[in-house]
Amino acid sequence: MRKEQRWRQTDFQLKDEIISCKEMPTYEKCTSFALHQGINREKPCECQECGKTFCQGSKPVQHEKILDGEKPYKCKECGQNFSNGHQLTVHQRLHIAEKPYKCKECGKGFVRASAFVKHGRIHTGEKPCECKEGGQTFSSSHQFTVHQRIHPSKKPSECGECGKAFYGSSYLIQHQRIHKGEKPYECKECGKAFIVYGKLIRHQNIHTGEKPFVCKECGKAFSTFSYLGQHQRIHTGEKPYECKECGKAFSTSSPLVKHQRIHTGEKPYGCKECGKAFTVYGQLTRHQSIHTGEKPFECKECGKAFRLSTFLNAHQRIHAGVKPYGCKECGKAFSRASYLVHHERLHTGEKPHECKECGKAFSTGSYLVQHQRIHTGEKPYECQECEKAFISRHQLTVHQRVHTGEKPYECKDCGRAFRVHVHLTQHQKIHISVKPYECKECGKTFSRASYLVQHGRIHTGEKPYECKDCGKAFSSGSYLVQHQRIHTGEKPYQCNQCGKAFTVYGQLIGHQSVHTGEKPFDCKACGKAFRLNSFLTEHQRIHTGEKPFTCEKCGKAFRYSSALKTHQRNHVGVKP
Numbered sequence: 001m002r003k004e005q006r007w008r009q010t011d012f013q014l015k016d017e018i019i020s021c022k023e024m025p026t027y028e029k030c031t032s033f034a035l036h037q038g039i040n041r042e043k044p045c046e047c048q049e050c051g052k053t054f055c056q057g058s059k060p061v062q063h064e065k066i067l068d069g070e071k072p073y074k075c076k077e078c079g080q081n082f083s084n085g086h087q088l089t090v091h092q093r094l095h096i097a098e099k100p101y102k103c104k105e106c107g108k109g110f111v112r113a114s115a116f117v118k119h120g121r122i123h124t125g126e127k128p129c130e131c132k133e134g135g136q137t138f139s140s141s142h143q144f145t146v147h148q149r150i151h152p153s154k155k156p157s158e159c160g161e162c163g164k165a166f167y168g169s170s171y172l173i174q175h176q177r178i179h180k181g182e183k184p185y186e187c188k189e190c191g192k193a194f195i196v197y198g199k200l201i202r203h204q205n206i207h208t209g210e211k212p213f214v215c216k217e218c219g220k221a222f223s224t225f226s227y228l229g230q231h232q233r234i235h236t237g238e239k240p241y242e243c244k245e246c247g248k249a250f251s252t253s254s255p256l257v258k259h260q261r262i263h264t265g266e267k268p269y270g271c272k273e274c275g276k277a278f279t280v281y282g283q284l285t286r287h288q289s290i291h292t293g294e295k296p297f298e299c300k301e302c303g304k305a306f307r308l309s310t311f312l313n314a315h316q317r318i319h320a321g322v323k324p325y326g327c328k329e330c331g332k333a334f335s336r337a338s339y340l341v342h343h344e345r346l347h348t349g350e351k352p353h354e355c356k357e358c359g360k361a362f363s364t365g366s367y368l369v370q371h372q373r374i375h376t377g378e379k380p381y382e383c384q385e386c387e388k389a390f391i392s393r394h395q396l397t398v399h400q401r402v403h404t405g406e407k408p409y410e411c412k413d414c415g416r417a418f419r420v421h422v423h424l425t426q427h428q429k430i431h432i433s434v435k436p437y438e439c440k441e442c443g444k445t446f447s448r449a450s451y452l453v454q455h456g457r458i459h460t461g462e463k464p465y466e467c468k469d470c471g472k473a474f475s476s477g478s479y480l481v482q483h484q485r486i487h488t489g490e491k492p493y494q495c496n497q498c499g500k501a502f503t504v505y506g507q508l509i510g511h512q513s514v515h516t517g518e519k520p521f522d523c524k525a526c527g528k529a530f531r532l533n534s535f536l537t538e539h540q541r542i543h544t545g546e547k548p549f550t551c552e553k554c555g556k557a558f559r560y561s562s563a564l565k566t567h568q569r570n571h572v573g574v575k576p
Helices: 016-023 030-039 059-068 085-096 113-124 141-148 169-180 197-208 225-236 253-264 281-292 309-320 337-348 365-376 393-404 421-428 449-460 477-488 505-516 533-544 561-572
Strands: 007-009 045-047
Touching: 393 505
Parallel strands: none
Antiparallel strands: 007 045
16 A cells, blocks of 8 residues: 555544643653643544554654564664664663653652553542543543443444454454454564564564563563553452453453353354354364364473463473462362363352253353253264264263273272273272271261261161152252252253263263273172172172161061062062
8 A cells, every 4th residue: 555545634633621631730751741642632643554543743654664564773782673763762771771750659660651651640540531431430541442342332343244343443454354364464583473463562572582571579570561460460359340241350351351252152253164163262273273183282291292382381280290270269279270260160159151052051161062062963073993973072082092992090009990080989989998987786887977977867767858849758968859850850960972861970970881881890709890889889799698678577688779679569569
């Protein structure tokens, strides 16, 4: 685009408020006053190329140099180039640690005049940017711009591709580059390209290693002032961005925008390969590597490769044993922040992801996605050995161990290995011999006091938990809850493989071994193996001769409760 066609004059004029600046704080430097004035006037010069607007003066000229890629001003210290002399001057202060703008209130120094002016408003309480929609005031134009996003009526610029609306033409132009695949801002160091110029600037700090913004609380350094501001909210606990739907608060605006898509169902990022859509751009990027199969990030310890650097970083913590994310409720630590977030929902009971088909709610989005495949019948993960398909990658991984023979979960007591972790957990109960709680009636011992209390009710006949629907009573609250599901029809435990649902979790665990074919419970007397520990217990009565179920009418004893029930029908004359 020719330079004379790049700019157009808008109809905006100076606001009347510029006259009232005599009432506002005074500034020692004319540059500070000029910055203050910039808040109170419109920007009559608009760039036709990107839609960005500027006040008359040198700003449009500087912006042209950015668009043309022209950077004639070079730093002699580090060789970094800049599009104007002012940027170079400000940058050079980092090398000499010069901070010419000093706050008289607290003595804090600043490299940039704009940062000094923003800081000054902390002491004066000045909030010159007012929202005409809601009346809120803000100390910086950036905060004001972010706030405006909550007013849907202030989105005049709409995308013709997906219908998404934006507050200004510059945001719309940036957004349209996602559809076009256009990334006009390229890093000269590594060739990586970006949709937004600001992201290129932040990226370049990776090569220079420059992190001039340091947190006074913990000493952590950041490449941009905004990153430092976001980080400091960890120490202050401030979460100024609140969701109007559910009241959840966030420390930055971007997680709020992403969170709101849970309520709206919006998925603006679509995969060109398969059409699958995502709420977050990062999810799309991760998904696309499924099609390419590319795993460029390799672990030097074990050689395992990953699609994303974040996955590699999280994996490396396994080798290092680092778990930096601790739960404040119970102290359990995790190698990933996402694992902690999911874990914390066990304490809060929060399940923000709801299925629109059946209303079932889940603590994570991935669980919801897996669940929805039961309704759609989709099984995207196929075994290349036998062509069996699964609804989740984890299920495929577990299944593949049938072909490879891999059993990564080993019992430390006896050395026996298992394909699935839950089977190891069940097996380990065999080795637990510490049962300090003994029943005085029959001598049976238990690992927990609560188990002894429940068992004691067999002797006393006490059944304090009664069903309001049918009057049937039970010795424990958990049995009552399970029984009530007969009346409600609720089956909360669903098999991810075939969709079959169960009223009791133990039934689900037992059922799942049907799919894996695994029988982790061995009889020490004859070697016979069983899917469930309860099946093994029943079988062992053949060897021990134990018959714990006695008929109260005639005293006859039986190995199994089902056999006793069948026998009792003879006394009442009921024919099964």
